[in-house]
Amino acid sequence: MKKDNPFNLTFGKVPKKYISRYENMEDIVSTFTADNPVAQTYLIEGVRGSGKTVLMTGAAVEIGKEQNWVVIDLNASNDLLHDMALRLYDACANIPKLKESGFNISLGGVGIGVGGSKIERDDVSIIVEYLDHFKKKDIRLLITIDEVLPNANLRRFASQFQIFLRKDYQVFLIMTGLYENIFDIQNDPSLTFLLRSPKINLEPLSIRQIINEYRNVFGIDTEDAKQLAYITDGYAFAFQALGLLMWEYRDSLEMEEILQKLDDLLDDFVYKKIWSGLTPKEKEIVRAIGGGDPTKTSLVCEKAGCTASTFTKYKDRLEVKGILENPAYGYVRLKLPRFYQVVKDYQM
Secondary structure, eight states: OOOSSSSOOOSSSSSSSOOOOOOHHHHHHHHHHHSOOOEEEEEEOOTTTTHHHHHHHHHHHHHHTTTEEEEEEEEETTOOHHHHHHHHHHTTTTTGGOOTTTTTOOOOOOOETTTEEEEEEOOHHHHHHHHHHHHTOOOOOEEEEOOOSSSHHHHHHHHHHHHEEEEEEEEEEEEOOOOOHHHHTTTTTGGGGGGSSSSEEOOOHHHHHHHHHHHHHTTTOHHHHHHHHHHHHTOHHHHHHHHHHOOOHHHTSSSHHHHHHHHHHHHHIIIHHHHHHHHHHHHHHHHHHOOOOOOHHHHHHHHHTOOHHHHHHHHHEEEEEEEEEEEEEEEEEEEEETHHHHHHOOOO
């Protein structure tokens, strides 16, 4: 019987084989579970496919193992406060500490009965009712929101969350988002408390750890594992995608054919979306940089038809988006593996 492929491309699902970000995980878990937490919010930012959701999920699972914690996941596309009220109902339905007289909230999220009387309440009132009970029972609440957007929905939620903090409720929040979205959220005048929130900027995975994983999974020598690891450039999605393809095709296809399939996966799952979020000038600069070794910034300026000052502006934007990096003074390179090979034929 053929063994199951240990690699997985499902976003947010923790694969059987993945590189754990132990330090980042420990930062979140130890901060939130401390007797006197120094922070009650964490922001995780990174490019698509960098492992933001996996890190958040892992931290939530670890915290959920602790006693007296309730963990709920909110959908960023829903009304967040209403979603929070509903998720609290679902999560708390079977908590013995809350099964007591005079505490009964309707599933619809609008009616609440206290001591037998019924009063219509909005979502915030219902949430506060839960948080009051949590405080009495020494229960902490962790909320996770994946891929947040800087919109009115988040502003309403975050403003209310800030009020919860002022009232000393033991409520905690982890949010993930793209670099540019987290930047906009932290610099929103109405959400200044998030500017002080600890932030994890996901860096590439450890090449050494990738080498070890590939070597152990495929039973290959260190040099061959190293060649595979270098292809991924430490990009979490590429680590999973290349591993999945090697598991399926290493005995039937040539390496060049596997790389073509890798490009197809990168294209379908992440790079097409990343490319669509770039401005025409940013796309032009990406093509001017090209693939392979670092390129002189002067040559990129010449190819892209921009001045040094103009290039610096766009370079900074592409760095913030996790697409470009400066490996040495006066040089730039594309940070994402095989990005140029995939996008070079895209329409501008």
